[in-house]
Amino acid sequence: MFRILILAISLLATPSIQAQDNLSIENAWARESPPGSPNGAAYFTVKNAGKEDKLIGISVSSEVADRAELHTHKHEGGMMKMQKVEAIEIPSSGHAMLKPHGDHVMLIGLKQLLKEGETLSLELQFEKAGSIKVDAPVLKEAPTGQMH
Numbered sequence: 001m002f003r004i005l006i007l008a009i010s011l012l013a014t015p016s017i018q019a020q021d022n023l024s025i026e027n028a029w030a031r032e033s034p035p036g037s038p039n040g041a042a043y044f045t046v047k048n049a050g051k052e053d054k055l056i057g058i059s060v061s062s063e064v065a066d067r068a069e070l071h072t073h074k075h076e077g078g079m080m081k082m083q084k085v086e087a088i089e090i091p092s093s094g095h096a097m098l099k100p101h102g103d104h105v106m107l108i109g110l111k112q113l114l115k116e117g118e119t120l121s122l123e124l125q126f127e128k129a130g131s132i133k134v135d136a137p138v139l140k141e142a143p144t145g146q147m148h
């Protein structure tokens, strides 16, 4: 009984390591840019086996784009509009899916068009889990399994 109590305390003392292990990034991809696009978009699913967390930031190499922002789509007067958000909630024991027409990563000010076959490196910043790097292949269409 005493040993179990000590184990429980030591788990509580290292929340960042626990949280880091609980998050996994799946199905990351970026959309191939149509000619002339000033901006690009990237998507992924965050699976969370632990307590709730928040995606609070995103960064991309300055060779790819000026900056990356977290965006969502909102209905406004019968139209879908993109809107910048400060954070995307990752529910406990659940997932958050970034996908076309939903939450997404916006790459503002592309330095060159994204072409199929390239890979984009993104760094995701989570409130509790800290930073996680992810490689997103550039694709023409959403990978199967993403649209649910």
Ligand SMILES: [Cu+2]
Residues within 6 Å of the ligand: 071, 072, 082, 083, 104, 105, 106
């Ligand atoms: Cu956007």
